[in-house]
Every structure is written in structure tokens, then in C-alpha cells.
Amino acid sequence: MTTQTTTFPADFAARTAASAALFERAKRSVPGGAGSTARLPRNGWEPYPLFIADGEGSRIRDVDGHEYIDYLLGLGPMILGHRHPGVTQAVVDAVRDLGTCFGLPYELEIEAAEKVVAAVPSLEQVRFTNSGSEAVGTAVRLARATTGRRLVVRFEGHYHGWQDTVYWSNHVDPHRAGPAAHPRPxxxxxxxxxxxxxxxxxxxWNDPESFAALMAExxxxxxxxxxxxxVxxxxxxxxxxxxxxxxxELTRTHxxxxxxxxxxxxxxFARGGAQEWxxxxxxxxTxxxxxxxxFPVAAVGGTREAMRLVADGTYSHSGTYNANVVQCAAVSATMDVLAQPGxxxxxxxxxDRLARGxxxxADENGVPAHVTGIGTVFQLWFTDREIRNWRDAAAHAREDVFTRWYQEMVVRGVLFHPLQFENLFVSLVHTDADIDETLNAASDAMRVVARDAVRTSGAAL
Ligand SMILES: Cc1ncc(COP(=O)(O)O)c(C=O)c1O
Structure with missing residues (x-):
């Protein structure tokens, strides 16, 4: 679902003239004007996406020369901020000293795999690949191959990439999907x-009864x-x-x-991910x-038993670029940084300080909102209702208010995704000063959001 139209602060167009010009140029040779549909106006980046000049650490700069504290973080990958010196150097060194792609295994691949396996509790083996969508596609087919069964259970509101087998029921219209207890894919x-x-x-999701009933049946x-x-x-x-x-428990039982x-x-939010947490x-x-x-790399891993068909070659997990040098150098160096104590x-x-702030x-300005998250990734939900799954979000979240807040924040030098159903990422290199600056901007921005809401609806939110 996309947003309703809201009005940007008046000076937005003047501030972003270079982005506007690049967008017009891009549309001539790049379909839609950007390399992923997720970057287009229809997915929140209205009236056009900002074009980026460069990023460093927790900051990113657009082509009009504005600097932003970055909570978009490339939609998640930049956990170490932009151009982390250690990881960047490791990749540059590996490409210079080794090459990029051999079509055969090499020692740095083992090193990267060993470090990932050591970091993640359930993992005994791992294969590297190129994107999250590929990794999920592999995991789903591998599960079917291993069990000899066909059915895959997934949940509304989750996204698992763009492959046919899973590109279903993300932000689905509840009227099309039917009752929450028995949604239709x-x-x-x-x-x-x-x-x-x-x-x-x-x-x-978060509905134990429907899951238990399905597994019983x-x-x-x-x-x-x-x-x-x-989620x-x-x-x-x-x-x-x-x-x-x-x-x-019930997957094991069945x-x-x-x-x-x-x-x-x-x-x-933890080195071993959600499974550790x-x-x-x-x-x-995945x-x-x-x-x-x-750096562009993904992985699929599991227990030795779960990876058995990959190990014996029965299941062909292939890919020309799997485990290339850029990937393995980046993974190995990233794992070293993430191992730093504390x-x-x-x-x-x-x-947490940012979230509570x-x-x-919001509270000081009479705007009903609350944060859900775990430290380094969260969302400010514009609603006073609890959100337990997609149906709650679709019914209660104020997408219009969120986007209005985003608009007031971006012109104050704070960047995150314009849509309520995305989230804010904090990198492992953001600082106290970044948080202070963000909260100052948020105080101003929220005052405007609250004032506009009163003006348009005649009552506080
Ligand atoms: C949970 C989840 N799975 C899979 C994907 C697909 O990953 P990629 O965009 O690398 O193909 C995404 C992308 O946002 C994701 O959030």
C-alpha cells in the first residue's frame, strides 16, 4: 500500500533542484528513473527520490550538497555506516591481491564461512550468494527437497524478496485477502x-491459535x-x-x-541475529x-542436517558469482568488526535513547505515537493502538502522519524512509551527537506535524 498525497515544506523543490534534474535525466535511460522499484515516487519517494552524492559514517549527502544523518542506511545493509575504513580496505586489498571471481573455491571463502558460523547460534554450515531474494529462494526449495513436501507457510505483512514462490501477501488489501483467521494468499x-x-x-502473524490449528490439520x-x-x-x-x-515446537513435531x-x-541488534536475541x-x-x-552479499545456512542435500550435491545451489572475492573479503572483515566487545x-x-526521545x-505535542523495536532498528508508529500483525497495521497506523513527519525531518537534515511500514536503522557508528541532533530536529518537526493536524482536522490527533 502506498501513501496518500501530502505537501512538502515549501522550500523542498528549491532545495532539491539537482535531484529533480537527475531524475528527469535518469527516466530516459533507467525505467522509472531508479534502479529499484522501491526507490520510485509510487513507493514513497515523492515527488522524486533524492539523488545521493556520497556517504561517510552515519552521514549521507545529496547532489544538492545537503547532509543528512542517515537512518535509511541503504535499507539496512550499512550497519557499519558508509565506507567503513576497515571493511573498505579489506575489499580493496583482496581485489588487488587476489582477483574477483574464480569459478573455483579459495581460502578466503572458508575464512568468511567460519566466522559467520561462529557468530550465529544455529549455523553449522553456510553458502554465500548475491541477494536476499536468492537466499530465500534457495532455502524454500531446499526445505521442499529435504522434506519431500510442497506446502510453505508464511505470514501476511512479511517480505521475503521478489521470487515467485514467496512474492505474496506482503502489504495486502485485507478486503482481497479475506478473514484474518484464514487469509487467502x-x-x-x-x-x-x-x-x-x-x-x-x-x-x-503473532496468532498462536491459527498456527496451531493449521499444524494440527x-x-x-x-x-x-x-x-x-x-517483522x-x-x-x-x-x-x-x-x-x-x-x-x-510445532515444526519439529510435524x-x-x-x-x-x-x-x-x-x-x-545482536551479532547472532534474532535467533541469538x-x-x-x-x-x-537466510x-x-x-x-x-x-557490500552486496547474502547467505543461506543451517544445521549440517539441513544443509545435507547441498553438501552432497543432490540439491544444486549454484551461481557464477556465489562467494566471489568482494563478498568474502567484505564478510570476513565485517565479522571482525562486529566481534568488538561492547x-x-x-x-x-x-x-533506545533515540526511540524514547x-x-x-510526540507525547509533548499531543501526537499519539509509540516506538516498537530493538535498539538499532525500530519504527515510530503513529497510533495509540498496539500493532501485532499486518491487519492491525493496516487498520490503525496513520501513514499520512508518518509521511508528513518524514517530510519535516528530511528538510531538517535527517533521512529515513518516508513510509510508515518501513523503519529507522541506527548503525554501529552513529554517535551521541547524531542522536542529539536528530532529537532537536524531531522537536521542531513534530510541532509542525501537530499544528498541521489541528489545522486540517480542527482537532488534535
Ligand atoms: C526479510 C527480507 N527478506 C528478503 C529480502 C530480499 O532481499 P534482497 O532485496 O537482497 O533481494 C528483504 C529485502 O528487503 C527482506 O527484508
């Missing part, structure tokens, strides 16, 4: 074969239960106590595989975003 765009609907069961047909262990593709929604445990899609959560070991895990400190504790505390500012 809805393909997220044209071109996805309708016949795949029969291979999926879609459920509402059809558990022995289920190849895999695929879930984000904390970051619908703002931020955390698992209720006992929910992930239930997924683990011989189905549990896949954690840790493309966002991996290496983010929540203490649940899945059979298979990673991307944080694993390479901003790093996560410090940055989670910093993120934003809540207080």
Missing part, C-alpha cells in the same frame, strides 16, 4: 503464476514455515512471548523445517543486508 504483482497459490498457506504436509523472526517489513513488530517457541529470514535482523534455533537461516557491511550493547543503548517528543 495474494500475489504482490502481475506475472506471478496463480497456480503457486496452492503451494502456500498464509497466516496472520495439515502439519504433515508442511515443508517449511518461513518467517521474519521480528521489519511492516514497520516493526516484535514476536509476542512464546510465539517463536510455538513455531519451533517434521517441517523452520526458516528464519534474517535478511534484516541478521547481525543487527530470542534464543530460538531455526533449521535454515542473511543479506548486514552480513557484508554494505559494540552492540553501546549501540542498542544509543538507539521520539516518543517523548
Amino acid at each position: 495474494v500475489a504482490m504483482g502481475p506475472g506471478v503464476p496463480a497456480e503457486l497459490e496452492d503451494t502456500l498457506i498464509v497466516l496472520s 495439515r502439519g504433515d504436509e508442511v515443508a517449511a514455515v518461513l518467517t521474519e523472526p521480528a 521489519f517489513n511492516t514497520g516493526c513488530i516484535l514476536p509476542e512471548p512464546g510465539y517463536l517457541e510455538l513455531l519451533r 517434521g517441517a523445517m523452520l526458516i528464519f529470514d534474517e535478511v534484516i535482523t541478521g547481525f543487527r 530470542f534464543g530460538i534455533d531455526p533449521d535454515l537461516t 542473511f543479506a543486508k548486514g552480513i557484508g557491511g554494505g 559494540l552492540y550493547e553501546r549501540q542498542r543503548a544509543l538507539g 521520539l516518543e517523548a517528543i
Whole structure:
């Protein structure tokens, strides 16, 4: 679902003339004017996306010369900020000293795999690949191959990439999807074969009853239960106590595989990802975003048993660019940085300070809002209702207010995604000064948001 139209502060067009000009130029040779549909006006970047000149640490600069404290962080990968000196140097050195792509294995690949396996609790083996979508596609097919079953259970509001098998029921219109207790799978765009609907069961997340009922009825047909262990593709929604445990228990009982899609959560609020944080070991895990400190790399891994068919070659996990030198150098160096003692504790505390500060500012201005998240990734929900799953978000979140707040923040030098159903990322190099500056901007911005709301509706929000 996309946003309603809201008005930018008057000086936005004047401030971003160079971005506007590049957007017009880009549209001539790049479909839509940007390299991913997620960067287009229809996905929140109205009236045109900012074009970026460069980034360093926690800051990013647009082509008009404005600097932003960056909470978009490339949609997640830049957990170490932009151009981390150690990781950048390691990649440059490896490319210069080794090459880029051999079509054969090499020692740095083992080193990178060993470090990832050491960091993530459930992992015994891992394969590197190129994108989160590829990693999820592999995990799903591998689960089907391993169990000899067809059905995959997934949840509304989660996003697992663009492959046909999983590109369903993300931000779905509840009227099309039917009752929350028995949602119908809805393909997220044209071109996805309708016949795949029969291979999926879609459920509402954080709803133990519907999951237990499904597993009691059809558990022995289920190849895999695929879930984000904390949902970051619908703002931020955390698992209720006992929910992930239930997924683990019932998949085990019925011989189905549990896949954690840790493309966002991996290496983010804990080095071992959500599985370390929540203490649940899945059979298979997918990673991307944080694993390479901003370089393009993804991974799929699991227990030795879960990776058995990959190991013996029965399941062909192939890819010309899998485990190339850029990827493995980036992963290896990123894992070293993430192992620094105290790093996560410090940055989670910093993120919490920002989250609590934003809540207080909303409160002072009479704007109903609350934060859900874990330190270094969260969302400010513009609602006073609890959000437990997609249906709650669709019913209660004020997308219009969020986008208005984004607009007032971006002109004050703070960048994050314009849509309520995305989130704010804090890197492991953001500082106290960044948080202070952000909260100052938020105080001003929230005052404007509250004033506008009173002006347009005649009453406080
Ligand atoms: C949880 C999750 N899984 C998979 C993907 C797909 O990853 P990629 O964009 O690298 O293909 C994303 C992307 O945002 C994601 O958030």
C-alpha cells in the first residue's frame, strides 16, 4: 500500500533542484528513473527520490550538497555506516591481491564461512550468494527437497524478496485477502503464476491459535514455515512471548523445517541475529543486508542436517558469482568488526535513547505515537493502538502522519524512509551527537506535524 498525497515544506523543490534534474535525466535511460522499484515516487519517494552524492559514517549527502544523518542506511545493509575504513580496505586489498571471481573455491571463502558460523547460534554450515531474494529462494526449495513436501507457510505483512514462490501477501488489501483467521494468499504483482497459490498457506502473524490449528490439520504436509523472526517489513513488530517457541515446537513435531529470514535482523541488534536475541534455533537461516557491511552479499545456512542435500550435491545451489572475492573479503572483515566487545550493547543503548526521545517528543505535542523495536532498528508508529500483525497495521497506523513527519525531518537534515511500514536503522557508528541532533530536529518537526493536524482536522490527533 502506498501513501496518500501530502505537501512538502515549501522550500523542498528549491532545495532539491539537482535531484529533480537527475531524475528527469535518469527516466530516459533507467525505467522509472531508479534502479529499484522501491526507490520510485509510487513507493514513497515523492515527488522524486533524492539523488545521493556520497556517504561517510552515519552521514549521507545529496547532489544538492545537503547532509543528512542517515537512518535509511541503504535499507539496512550499512550497519557499519558508509565506507567503513576497515571493511573498505579489506575489499580493496583482496581485489588487488587476489582477483574477483574464480569459478573455483579459495581460502578466503572458508575464512568468511567460519566466522559467520561462529557468530550465529544455529549455523553449522553456510553458502554465500548475491541477494536476499536468492537466499530465500534457495532455502524454500531446499526445505521442499529435504522434506519431500510442497506446502510453505508464511505470514501476511512479511517480505521475503521478489521470487515467485514467496512474492505474496506482503502489504495486502485485507478486503482481497479475506478473514484474518484464514487469509487467502495474494500475489504482490502481475506475472506471478496463480497456480503457486496452492503451494502456500498464509497466516496472520503473532496468532498462536491459527498456527496451531493449521499444524494440527495439515502439519504433515508442511515443508517449511518461513518467517521474519521480528517483522521489519511492516514497520516493526516484535514476536509476542512464546510465539517463536510455538513455531519451533510445532515444526519439529510435524517434521517441517523452520526458516528464519534474517535478511534484516541478521547481525543487527545482536551479532547472532534474532535467533541469538530470542534464543530460538531455526533449521535454515537466510542473511543479506548486514552480513557484508554494505557490500552486496547474502547467505543461506543451517544445521549440517539441513544443509545435507547441498553438501552432497543432490540439491544444486549454484551461481557464477556465489562467494566471489568482494563478498568474502567484505564478510570476513565485517565479522571482525562486529566481534568488538561492547559494540552492540553501546549501540542498542544509543538507539533506545533515540526511540524514547521520539516518543517523548510526540507525547509533548499531543501526537499519539509509540516506538516498537530493538535498539538499532525500530519504527515510530503513529497510533495509540498496539500493532501485532499486518491487519492491525493496516487498520490503525496513520501513514499520512508518518509521511508528513518524514517530510519535516528530511528538510531538517535527517533521512529515513518516508513510509510508515518501513523503519529507522541506527548503525554501529552513529554517535551521541547524531542522536542529539536528530532529537532537536524531531522537536521542531513534530510541532509542525501537530499544528498541521489541528489545522486540517480542527482537532488534535
Ligand atoms: C526479510 C527480507 N527478506 C528478503 C529480502 C530480499 O532481499 P534482497 O532485496 O537482497 O533481494 C528483504 C529485502 O528487503 C527482506 O527484508
